Every structure is written in structure tokens, then in C-alpha cells.
Amino acid sequence: MLIGIDDTDSPQGMCTTYLGAVLAKRLAGEGMPVCEARLVRLNPNVTFKTRGNAAIGLVAEGDRDSAFEIACAMVEELAEFSCENTNPGVVVVDAPLDGAFYRKAVTDFCTVEEAVSLLETAGGLYRGFRNRRGLIGATAAVACELPDLTFEILTYRRKERFGTPREVDRESLFDAQRRTFPHTWDTVDEENDVVVCVPHTPDPVLFGIRGESPLWVTAARRMIRSEHPALEQVWITNQGTDAHILPGRIGGLREGLSYRVHGTVEDAPKTGPGGHVSFTLRDGGFVIRCMAYEPTKDFRQVVRMLVPGDAITAVGSCKKGSVNLEKMEIVALAPGKTVRPPLCPACSKRMTSAGSGKGYKCKKCGARAKMPDVQEIPRTLKTGWYEVPPSARRHLARPLCRGIPDDRDQTVS
Numbered sequence: 001m002l003i004g005i006d007d008t009d010s011p012q013g014m015c016t017t018y019l020g021a022v023l024a025k026r027l028a029g030e031g032m033p034v035c036e037a038r039l040v041r042l043n044p045n046v047t048f049k050t051r052g053n054a055a056i057g058l059v060a061e062g063d064r065d066s067a068f069e070i071a072c073a074m075v076e077e078l079a080e081f082s083c084e085n086t087n088p089g090v091v092v093v094d095a096p097l098d099g100a101f102y103r104k105a106v107t108d109f110c111t112v113e114e115a116v117s118l119l120e121t122a123g124g125l126y127r128g129f130r131n132r133r134g135l136i137g138a139t140a141a142v143a144c145e146l147p148d149l150t151f152e153i154l155t156y157r158r159k160e161r162f163g164t165p166r167e168v169d170r171e172s173l174f175d176a177q178r179r180t181f182p183h184t185w186d187t188v189d190e191e192n193d194v195v196v197c198v199p200h201t202p203d204p205v206l207f208g209i210r211g212e213s214p215l216w217v218t219a220a221r222r223m224i225r226s227e228h229p230a231l232e233q234v235w236i237t238n239q240g241t242d243a244h245i246l247p248g249r250i251g252g253l254r255e256g257l258s259y260r261v262h263g264t265v266e267d268a269p270k271t272g273p274g275g276h277v278s279f280t281l282r283d284g285g286f287v288i289r290c291m292a293y294e295p296t297k298d299f300r301q302v303v304r305m306l307v308p309g310d311a312i313t314a315v316g317s318c319k320k321g322s323v324n325l326e327k328m329e330i331v332a333l334a335p336g337k338t339v340r341p342p343l344c345p346a347c348s349k350r351m352t353s354a355g356s357g358k359g360y361k362c363k364k365c366g367a368r369a370k371m372p373d374v375q376e377i378p379r380t381l382k383t384g385w386y387e388v389p390p391s392a393r394r395h396l397a398r399p400l401c402r403g404i405p406d407d408r409d410q411t412v413s
């Protein structure tokens with residue numbers, strides 16, 4: 001059977017994965033061994049998410065009525081009902097549900113009614129608390145297909161430590177990443193000297209290590225010195241797989257969905273207030289703004305080096321009419337050039353503009369010229385893929401250390 005749970009936490013505490021790990025332990029204690037624990041991230045643009053839009057699914061053996069009862073009791077015991085935005089959902093089904101529902105939940109928006117209709121057809125057991133929104137994530141978790149998958153070991157704190165500063169040895173985190181990368185990733189952000197895997201929120205998570213296999217994540221986990229955790233769980237996840245990305249065309253993008261689009265840079269990137277960098281991308285008669293926000297740090301330097309005419313593939317979510325870049329491929333570079341007023345042939349001084357569309361004029365001798373001085377300059381930017389740093393990466397975004405985002409033979413810069 002598969003057990004799905006979602007929406008049990010609030011910004012003040014709890015975490016659905018913690019509840020899932022406690023449930024897995026309790027089920028095993030009741031003679032219902034859990035053979036697979038799934039942590040699925042759903043559409044990152046869902047506005048009512050608490051943090052990372054996670055839902056959990058457990059694959060277990062045993063009696064489904066008992067499992068359902070235990071799961072509901074655990075939600076009643078542990079969910080953050082003090083927060084009005086906590087709307088838990090619990091589902092138990094005999095076999096995985098239609099994967100189309102999961103794919104919609106990770107790339108698009110679903111309704112509670114769609115989830116309930118699927119559960120009814122499958123004869124599943126389900127309970128939605130309050131407005132029942134958690135049924136969406138819980139149903140997606142038992143419908144998930146993972147054609148590409150990664151792993152995360154999450155360690156959870158002892159109850160008496162919840163809300164207190166976490167004790168995790170910083171150096172051991174950097175060391176663990178150096179010794180296990182690229183088999184594990186996003187434990188730390190070396191370039192920006194930031195720890196990524198330890199949350200700052202008051203939830204039960206101590207730290208999490210992401211990687212390509214249970215062996216690698218546990219190997220890295222053993223290298224980390226920290227306060228003693230109460231519980232650990234290795235999760236199978238869709239994190240780091242780009243499961244949220246759809247192929248798209250500029251002109252046909254929907255708000256709140258995430259895409260890979262091709263286009264040509266239309267104007268020179270500009271740095272706006274707050275250090276956010278933006279430029280326009282064109283495909284035929286359609287344009288869209290691309291954004292690299294301040295937290296993407298040095299990725300913005302790459303974006304700033306784009307010039308009109310560069311051909312790129314942009315990957316990110318469509319929000320407020322812009323594509324918020326998670327990564328991009330520079331497919332072809334336009335020739336670099338500088339355009340300046342020409343030198344006066346008589347006095348070798350640089351001319352000045354004679355006004356819009358009127359060419360150039362020498363201030364000294366009055367000579368005139370029509371054409372500017374255009375010089376080719378070599379581009380330092382290289383074609384290939386570029387990504388935001390680990391500290392700005394979304395859970396679902398596939399890091400380039402896992403290989404290029406599609407099957408074409410391209411270089412990674």
C-alpha cells in the first residue's frame with residue numbers, strides 16, 4: 001500500500017517529512033514495514049506552500065485500515081493546527097495512482113476536487129482536514145512517477161532542541177562536500193561560503209544531505225559532526241531532477257508554470273534596484289523578460305555579459321510576466337563589437353554625435369562623417385550551461401553536476 005501525507009506544518013514549526021519519518025518508524029513498530037520513503041516536491045510556484053512544497057509518500061506492507069488509522073492519529077497529534085493555513089491530507093491506496101496527477105501537481109495547479117475524484121475512482125481511503133487542501137499533495141505523493149530520482153538523508157532534532165540554535169560543525173560540512181562531490185551536492189555553497197543544508201527555520205530538521213544514491217548520502221552524513229539527532233531517514237526524491245520544467249515557447253507561457261524556452265537576446269542586460277539583472281528575450285514576434293535576482297550572486301555576472309543577438313535557452317518559472325532564471329544555456333554568441341564616433345581624418349580627434357540620425361561632427365575643424373567606428377571585440381563568454389549557485393537553487397532544479405539538462409551533447413561551463 002501507499003500512504004500519502006501533506007500540509008502538516010507552519011512557518012512556526014513542524015515539517016511534513018518529520019511526520020513521515022516518525023510515521024515510518026511507528027508503522028514498522030506495528031509490524032508494517034516501510035520499504036520505500038518518498039519525498040516529492042510539487043509546483044514551487046504554489047502560493048500557499050509553507051516552504052518547499054513537499055509531500056511524502058510511504059510504500060508499506062500491511063493492513064491499510066490500520067495504517068490509515070495510525071496516519072490520521074499521527075497527523076492529529078503532530079500537525080501544526082495552531083496555524084490556520086495548515087490543512088492536512090492523508091491518503092492510503094493499494095496501488096500507485098495515475099501518474100498524470102503527479103505530473104500536473106509538479107508542473108501546474110490542481111484542485112482538491114481532482115484529487116478526491118481520483119481517490120474515489122481508486123477506492124482509496126482519505127481524510128482531508130479543514131479545507132482539505134493537503135489532499136492534493138498527499139494524492140500526488142501516491143501517484144508519483146520518478147523517471148529520474150535522487151536521494152536525501154534528513155536528520156531530525158530531539159524534541160527538547162526544537163527552536164534552539166542548531167549545533168552542526170561548519171567545517172565538517174565543507175569537508176563532507178569536498179570529499180563526496182559530485183555524488184552529493186548542495187550541502188554547502190563553496191563559492192559564496194554559505195552552508196546550505198542546515199535550515200534556519202524552527203522546524204525539526206537538523207540537516208539534509210542530497211546525492212545520487214543512499215550510499216553516497218549516508219557516507220557524507222557520517223562525515224558530519226553535530227548535536228545528536230533523534231531520527232534519520234533516507235528519502236527517495238524528485239529533487240534535483242527538473243521535474244517542474246516544461247518545454248515552452250515565448251508567447252505561450254502561463255503564469256506559475258516553469259519552462260525551458262529558446263530565444264535571442266534583444267537588449268543589453270540591465271542591473272536594476274536591489275541588484276536584480278534583467279533582459280528581454282525574443283522568439284519571432286514574441287518577447288519575454290528574463291530575471292536573475294540578487295540572491296543568484298555571480299550567476300548575474302554571466303547574465304550581464306550577454307549582448308543582443310546571443311542565442312540562449314532560458315530555464316525558470318514564469319512569474320509576473322518574467323522568466324526567473326534557474327539556469328541557462330548560451331547556445332551561440334553574437335559577434336562582440338564596440339560602436340564609437342569615428343576619428344576625424346584631418347585632426348585625428350574623436351568626433352561627436354551631430355544629433356540623432358545626423359552622423360558625426362569634428363568639434364575642432366567641423367568635418368563631418370556618416371558612419372561610426374565599429375570594432376570587433378572578442379567575447380570572453382563561452383557557450384554552454386550556467387546555473388545559479390547552490391544557495392539560490394530550488395529543490396527541484398537539476399544541478400549541472402548531475403549532467404546537462406537534456407540529452408544533447410553540450411559542454412558545461
Ligand code: ATP
Nearest residue numbers: 007042050051052053054105109110133134136137
Ligand atoms: P514543507 O516543505 O515544510 O513540508 P510545504 O512548503 O510543503 O511545507 P504545505 O504546508 O504542504 O507547504 O502547503 C502546500 C499546499 O499546497 C498543500 O496543501 C498541497 O496539497 C498544496 N499543493 C501542492 N501542490 C499543488 C498544486 N500543484 N496545485 C495546487 N495545490 C498544491
